[in-house]
Amino acid sequence: MQSEMYKKIVIATDGSENAKKAASSAIEMAKMTGAKLFALNVLPYIPHFSYFGVPMDPPKAVSLEEKEFQERLEEDGQRNLDVVKDMAEKAGVEVETVMVKGHPGSEIISFSEKNDIDLIVMGTLGRSGIDRIIMGSVAVDVVRHAKTRVMIVK
Secondary structure (H helix, E strand, O other): OOOOOOOEEEEEOOOOHHHHHHHHHHHHHHHHHOOEEEEEEEEOOOOOHHHHOOOOOOOOOOOHHHHHHHHHHHHHHHHHHHHHHHHHHHOOOOEEEEEEEOOHHHHHHHHHHHOOOOEEEEEOOOOOHHHHHHHHHHHHHHHHHOOOEEEEEO
């Protein structure tokens, strides 16, 4: 069944259990409506290590530790996207994975606007501890500022 309401759906994922539940809902919705699904992972902006008093030699150069940290973030983000991709493929839903860098709420909204997304799907909370607080604030940010529909999955 094709739906005029939802042609493009984005699932914002951070790899948390709540994001996986939201992905299941987004996949089900895409399957029912025939919508194209985008799995989006936002790598958060991490200030330069020199901001934290880590000596940089030469100044403003990217240290090996910083480069390794960024690579780990990217690998983690790709794993998160692969989980959603596998879930979607098993359900017979076409999915495109996208990774961007920046403030999660702003990037989710920006991606949605640039790609004419009809529905943003995301979990209520992120991982745990401080990540949980951050993702909760991301969900609130998206709900408040997105110009499209947002579905929050508990």
